[in-house]
Amino acid sequence: MLETRTRLLRAVAITVALSALIVGCGGEPEQSPRPAKIAFADDWQSVFVMNPDGTEVTRIAEGSDPSFAPDGSKIVVDGRSISTMDPDGSNVVKLADGGYHATFSPDSTRIAFVRGGVIYVMNSDGGELKQLTAPGTTSGRDLTSSQHPAFSPDGSTIVFTRADTIWVMASDGTGQRQLLMDGYFNSEPVFTPDGARIVFTSNRGGKDRSEIYVMDVDGDHIRPLTDDSTGHPSFAPDGTILFARFTRDSALVSKAEIWVMNSDGSNPRRLTDPKQTAQHPSWGKGTDS
Numbered sequence: 001m002l003e004t005r006t007r008l009l010r011a012v013a014i015t016v017a018l019s020a021l022i023v024g025c026g027g028e029p030e031q032s033p034r035p036a037k038i039a040f041a042d043d044w045q046s047v048f049v050m051n052p053d054g055t056e057v058t059r060i061a062e063g064s065d066p067s068f069a070p071d072g073s074k075i076v077v078d079g080r081s082i083s084t085m086d087p088d089g090s091n092v093v094k095l096a097d098g099g100y101h102a103t104f105s106p107d108s109t110r111i112a113f114v115r116g117g118v119i120y121v122m123n124s125d126g127g128e129l130k131q132l133t134a135p136g137t138t139s140g141r142d143l144t145s146s147q148h149p150a151f152s153p154d155g156s157t158i159v160f161t162r163a164d165t166i167w168v169m170a171s172d173g174t175g176q177r178q179l180l181m182d183g184y185f186n187s188e189p190v191f192t193p194d195g196a197r198i199v200f201t202s203n204r205g206g207k208d209r210s211e212i213y214v215m216d217v218d219g220d221h222i223r224p225l226t227d228d229s230t231g232h233p234s235f236a237p238d239g240t241i242l243f244a245r246f247t248r249d250s251a252l253v254s255k256a257e258i259w260v261m262n263s264d265g266s267n268p269r270r271l272t273d274p275k276q277t278a279q280h281p282s283w284g285k286g287t288d289s
Helices: 002-024
Strands: 037-041 046-050 058-062 064-068 075-085 093-104 110-115 118-123 146-151 157-162 165-170 177-180 186-191 197-202 211-216 230-235 241-248 254-261 279-284
Touching (some): 037 064, 058 075, 064 093, 075 110, 093 118, 093 146, 110 146, 118 146, 165 186, 197 230, 211 230, 230 279, 254 279
Parallel strands (some): 064 279
Antiparallel strands (some): 037 046, 064 075, 075 093, 093 110, 110 118, 146 157, 186 197, 230 241, 241 254
16 A cells, blocks of 8 residues: 555656646747737727628727738727737737827837828837938928838838828938829838839829829839729738728718728729728738738
8 A cells, every 4th residue: 555655646746747847848828829800990090800801890999090010919000199009909008199100010120100291110119219201391282291101021121102202211211212203192102022012002093083003113014903992002911902992872971991802903802891981901910820
């Protein structure tokens, strides 16, 4: 009996020691996979998320122009403040007072945004704020006001707009140069995932509305991707393009819906209910994708 009890105690001790060894080697409870989500805004300072197929639309926070970090871990929103939050709207952290067009760098460590027509960049925790473009004028048509910053896939370059034209600069603000100036209203430029082209919105279609176009990274070979009133393009990890489509109902009330299409403009399909105002879409990569 004593020998059996001794063997049992030794087995328990070995089990406890192995458990301690596993914990000591960094064994931690596995995190639940985070699903991919699409964030978007309405017209009333509300931010929503939904599944990539348009289901399970959920309001998560107050704000506008939501933009996911490339790793899907955070959303940055703007409006009254530049703030970050988890994909479910929790852990809200205010980074700066006021601003708009906030977007993460590819490595999720920096955020570019606009305040008063000036592009700034800061760390994702709000530190090391740096001004990248010059202040605009205070009267007349502002030809120096900068808007819509977006990082290149490698983080080295920022594309932006200035007085209806498209510009690029190094991510530290140096080397600013104009890519596209042709008398049309050009806005919302974003790099394609391979960095070889830029997708943007423009009224060059001659129908008094914005449409989505693509051009080479040097500003050449412009061609349309949509032929209706559209804007707010952004990319999913697989290269498909999320965008907003604008319509008017029978009472001439403006509507906005989230759509998705292939990178060449083919196979456009609606994701959101027409009754839901939805615009400024941003794809959040999940840990299970």
